[in-house]
Amino acid sequence: MVQQWRAAGLTYLRYANICADFVRKALKEPKRTEALSRTGFEMTRSEWSEGKVVKRETLTQENETSNVAKSNK
Template identity: 40%
Template sequence: MTAWRAAGLNYINYSTIAARMLREALKPEFRADAAKRGASVIKITQWVDGKPEKAST
């Protein structure tokens, strides 16, 4: 069993925590660029009868 699984985490949670810790450990001149890569956008679209309705943000 892997260490992250033994700790009760799934892979997504583990990788999110590891990425956050890595970004915080970077030198200040590299931290800003890494923080930009850490941002994500999720778009959710509700589908009714096989057609998309108005998208929510």
């Protein structure tokens, strides 16, 4: 039996993030504002070659959202 999120072509992490967004948006004020303020993230992705960093890129939630939108087109 295939999970519904897998059948839709999503990873589990992406599915969990979508569910969390719906839960945050369903909250009543002031809990909604508190929850939405904690949704962002920032991380660094580095490519290595011969033991040294070749390329370093900072990823944010906005970048991730735009990358997902581009890949869905």
